[in-house]
Amino acid sequence: MITIFKTFMKFAIFGFATVIxxxxxxxxxxxxxxxSSIKNKIIGNTFVLSLIIYSILTYAAVPLLxxxxxxxxxxxxxxxSAVNPLYKFLNRSYVTPELNQLLSATAKxxxxxxxxxxxxxxxxxxxxxxxxxxxxxxxxxxxxKIDISLVxxxxxxxxxxxxxxxxxxxxxxxxxxDEENQVDKCLGAGYFQYDYPKYLTFGKKNLxxxxxxxxxxxxxxxxxxxEAIDMMFIEPHLKTRLKLDDRRIRYHGCKAVRHDDHIHIxxx
Numbered sequence: 001m002i003t004i005f006k007t008f009m010k011f012a013i014f015g016f017a018t019v020i021x022x023x024x025x026x027x028x029x030x031x032x033x034x035x036s037s038i039k040n041k042i043i044g045n046t047f048v049l050s051l052i053i054y055s056i057l058t059y060a061a062v063p064l065l066x067x068x069x070x071x072x073x074x075x076x077x078x079x080x081s082a083v084n085p086l087y088k089f090l091n092r093s094y095v096t097p098e099l100n101q102l103l104s105a106t107a108k109x110x111x112x113x114x115x116x117x118x119x120x121x122x123x124x125x126x127x128x129x130x131x132x133x134x135x136x137x138x139x140x141x142x143x144x145k146i147d148i149s150l151v152x153x154x155x156x157x158x159x160x161x162x163x164x165x166x167x168x169x170x171x172x173x174x175x176x177x178d179e180e181n182q183v184d185k186c187l188g189a190g191y192f193q194y195d196y197p198k199y200l201t202f203g204k205k206n207l208x209x210x211x212x213x214x215x216x217x218x219x220x221x222x223x224x225x226x227e228a229i230d231m232m233f234i235e236p237h238l239k240t241r242l243k244l245d246d247r248r249i250r251y252h253g254c255k256a257v258r259h260d261d262h263i264h265i266x267x268x
Contacts, residue, residue, distance in 0.1 A: 022126040027054035066127035079107035080119040083168035094127040096143040116159035120149040122168040151215030165201035173211035179237040186254035230268040235260035
């Protein structure tokens with residue numbers, strides 16, 4: 001019985017590591033294979049060894065191999081960076097070269113208008129294989145999609161790069177009383193998953209920050225200047241509040257999750 005349980009746990013760890021990072025399962029299998037041949041008890045520990053192997057693959061091998069699959073790591077700079085470094089560590093920050101160029105160009109253009117507004121991203125795509133799902137998302141599987149944080153400001157009105165959650169997800173710029181409330185419509189229709197990102201904050205913080213209409217509108221407008229943009233998802237009440245009427249700003253549907261905590265961008 002113990003052997004069966006251990007085998008089950010190994011399969012479960014392999015599956016979880018693969019789903020979360022794409023390559024974590026491979027690192028875990030290599031850790032199992034190599035651990036018995038290492039005499040050092042600490043390094044030879046399967047978990048520690050797997051983590052070492054995973055880190056080497058993530059930072060040394062994957063960035064070199066990903067371009068063969070049409071993906072590159074997002075070029076980070078003072079103007080564009082991940083909301084949390086874990087997005088890079090988990091290999092969820094890969095995009096096509098075209099999207100990478102668009103991100104860099106847009107960040108540069110924004111800085112000329114308002115240097116305080118910067119691009120902060122969350123989930124993008126895995127480095128390998130089209131159609132490989134990046135859960136929990138429905139479509140981040142071809143290198144052409146990325147989630148961008150809303151822009152926030154301090155109570156005094158100063159735009160900041162600080163976030164209201166550790167993940168960048170789950171703290172909403174909810175509908176005002178006089179605005180269309182698509183969230184209630186979807187939840188009322190039985191789509192219980194619609195606001196589940198509230199469970200994915202991994203901790204809330206800086207709750208005094210306010211949604212910046214000026215900063216978020218500037219961010220979206222600069223992206224929309226590019227003909228490469230295929231569509232952009234944001235909750236209907238925010239599209240109305242920001243007075244944006246570009247046809248590429250679309251509603252994602254009740255089968256997805258609410259988009260008043262981030263902006264989903266995808267290119268053609």
